[in-house]
Amino acid sequence: MRRQLMKGNEAIVKSAILAGCRAFYGYPITPASEITESAAECMPKTGGVFLQAESEVAAINMLYGAASAGVRAMTASSGPGISLMQEGMSYLAGAQLPCVIADITRGGPGLGNIAAEQGDYHQVVKGGGHGNYRTLVLAPDSVQEMADLTALAFELADRYRNPVVVLADGFIGQMMEPVEFPQKATEPRQPDWAVLGTAETRGNLVTSLHLDLNESESHNLALEAKYRLAEQLETRAEEWQTEGAEIVLVGYGIIGRILKAVTAEARAMGLNVGLLRPITLYPFPTAHLQCLTNTARVFVVVEMSNGQMLEDVRLALNGSIPVEFFSRVGGIVPSTEEILNFVRIQAQRYLPAVVPEEERMVNV
Amino acid sequence: MMDEAKRDRGLLRIDTDECKGCGLCVEACPPKVIRLSDRLNHSGYRTAIYAGKGCSGCGICFMACPEPGAITVMRLTNRKSDVSTGLEGATQCAGN
Amino acid sequence: MSSEMVSEYTVVHEKAKSFYESYDRKEELPHQTHFCPGCGHGIVHKMLAQAIDELGIQDKTILVGPIGCSVFTYYYFDVGNVSAAHGRAPAVATAMKRSRPESIVIGYQGDGDLSAIGSAEILHAANRGEHITVIFVNNGIYSMTGGQAAPTTLLGQKSTTTPGGRSAATEGYPLHVSELLATLQAPVYIERVGLGDNKQIAQAKRAIKRAVENQVRGLGFSLVEVLSPCPTIWKMPPVEAQHWVNDVMEKTFPLAVLCDRTKEAVPRPLAAAGPALEDIPHLLGVHEEGLPEGNSAAIKRPAEDLDLRVRVAGFGGQGVLLLGEVLAEAGLDAGLEVSWLPSYGPEIRSGTSNCHVRLAGRPIDSPLVVEPNVLLAMNEPSLRKFYASVHPDGWILYNGETIPEECNRKDVHVLACQFSQVADELGDPRVANMVMLGALLEIAAVLPEASIDAALLRLVKNQRWVQLDERALARGRELYKEAEVSHACRG
CATH class of the missing domain: 3.40.50.970 (Thiamin diphosphate (ThDP)-binding fold, Pyr/PP domains)
Structure with a gap:
């Protein structure tokens, strides 16, 4: 076509x-x-x-x-x-x-x-x-x-x-x-x-x-x-390199596009990162998120809002996995670089390879 | 023939179940042949009732009444007898 | 054959056929309306139902009901029924009539609904001359909610929200909606009638039928305002309330034909049927005929490695967006993945303009170009704004003789040239964008010329401009070859 x-x-x-x-x-x-x-x-x-x-x-x-x-x-x-x-x-x-x-x-x-x-x-x-x-x-x-x-x-x-x-x-x-x-x-x-x-x-x-x-x-x-x-x-979501992902990024719309670039760069740095991009915001792709909890250690929600979809992610995961949040508001688009930095900090907090187990527990 | 001549031009039928007794028809009726009943209907209204004679068939009460079907107005009309009507009908059918 | 005259009673006034036989949608007493004794709504309902009967349009009628005491029009009228939000019946009716022009669409509204919350909708529906009929029942008060003041409440009239009586000083004057609408050019018929006595009632009936008939004849917007008693809220016996319409209300709202253009109005013909289904892709310009084939074989180097991230910036009017568009269009023509993202809104209006363009051999993740490998700065402010963002080993093309010292970077390539002057020499300073694009194309060396030509042909409609743009592109290519390019990072 x-x-x-x-x-x-x-x-x-x-x-x-x-x-x-x-x-x-x-x-x-x-x-x-x-x-x-x-x-x-x-x-x-x-x-x-x-x-x-x-x-x-x-x-x-x-x-x-x-x-x-x-x-x-x-x-x-x-x-x-x-x-x-x-x-x-x-x-x-x-x-x-x-x-x-x-x-x-x-x-x-x-x-x-x-x-x-x-x-x-x-x-x-x-x-x-x-x-x-x-x-x-x-x-x-x-x-x-x-x-x-x-x-x-x-x-x-x-x-x-x-x-x-x-x-x-x-x-x-x-x-x-x-x-x-x-x-x-x-x-x-x-x-x-x-x-x-x-x-x-x-x-x-x-x-x-x-x-x-x-x-x-x-x-x-x-x-x-x-x-x-x-x-x-009717729930729909795009999963992007989520196979075995330890850090799952969640974002929709333009943020989903930016998170693809972040995923590529994070993977190049050796971080096991994947992206879940909700396509239906209601009904929210709760099951898609839950399916990723087997390997995920942390979910990172990125929004250009004060954390509105974040609430749905937290509801979907119901406390089973930590959820961290990064946002820019007021019309500022978060750059790949600043999101990547945030992801690296979360990797240090949540991934056992980076941080000893006992310390990780404290951080959670 | 004498009886026919004495008949009123109009005739009223009032549905006392539908009537709410507002009295607008009583006010509107030019020959003043409608009044409110002394007895209450099942909804508790004194309903309009026709005096029984004197209706001119003008239909003013009908339009003054806020209920769609509380009042029905009839008018006396002349027409030819059944035999004749039947023939006319047959003619029309043939014409079609 | 002998015929004999007989006299008998035949029905001359009875319940209209376009009323339901019984009102099954009502919970109780389905043979009665829900209106209070003596309410004018019942009378107006009858007049409207009779008009529908007499015009023979029951099967074509759509009645748009309001919010207020007459919210239940659909209980009674055996026609197509839609109930609208408070005040919005004219908007709902507008859309129904426009999509179903062969139907007869009647809006029924009270004075709170029409003259207060729905004042914008009725004004604009009337002003557009929507081919609808509006029955406007004015009893000067919000009845269903218990007797609050309306815009139509009379001066001195008490209501639950004007307990001391309406005062012009605090609530303003009664709003004469019909007079207001009659100042518009589009409505064909506006009349105010009353239910104050037998004569008024007869006129009201005629007016309502006329307002509907106008629509049947395809004439345009018609509205009938009916001054109507509300005995319950007015706290008057029904007959007294009727007299009050006549004796008091009419003094503020005189009965009159406020506008009648039915004689000069030209009936509107029904719109022709839409195009055939198979023609729609062509009509929308999305048929694949004539679209680029996207043949990446012509690209001069392996497309998978290609990742051109361009930021174009300048003043509005310098052709910033078009430059980016030609580049993206050419990329698509050459079979690449592309994206083009403009700055928009007040940014454009404030005079600066910039866009992000990406051309790549793989699907493009973010369309935002934060770290361009080529910056086209069409003026100094743009250069100052973006020079620091350019990726090391990337390029800055600057529309100026030399890069200002403080914007000089050692790790990027620079081509500084007065592109606008070059464009001026070519015949129009406005093609500076294409001169710069020519230089960029030479630098990037990825797009076949045929793709550039195809893009220009698609985007530039005027042949003279296409030729000028082509000359500008060629000149830009030469400029790059000629220029003494600063190779800072190559040492």
């Missing part, structure tokens, strides 16, 4: 349309604006709807309308805009509407800055809106994955009738890499629950309101059952 050079933010839109997406509602924000711009160009000529909404609040509710009308629909934003969309995402999950939301993160809190950061993990992965719901979250690390995971996001959104977030950082959105696309477009589907304004769908209802408490509990439990199923079936 031949590849072409493309920005991540553009690849998302093209992949979405190939996957049958025919509605895009957006609002400009750096570093996600190219997605909206690309949708403005591509949607109308492929028979889809594009509209720049008056706010992120309107955009997410337009998504709610499009999804209700049985259309594969998408929006894109970044940190502050995603915060504004959280109420709508709760409604979408509550009404069991599939849609895809791209979050190309920037620095926070508040206005923060527009550099790449990973501080949206909590609001996206844990669900920043109200109520018992989750969003499925996919974290690409390359332009190719921007395309592939966007297509997957639409599949998962339909399968679970739930919003799916593609969580990428400003780097993945802004950078250009070679990417290949499927050469056949997916036929837009028409789900039987949708409200189409036709005789056949007249009795259909889209709502998240369940006033009867028993009915409401059943509804919540049904949502929960979907999430449990997704946890069983």
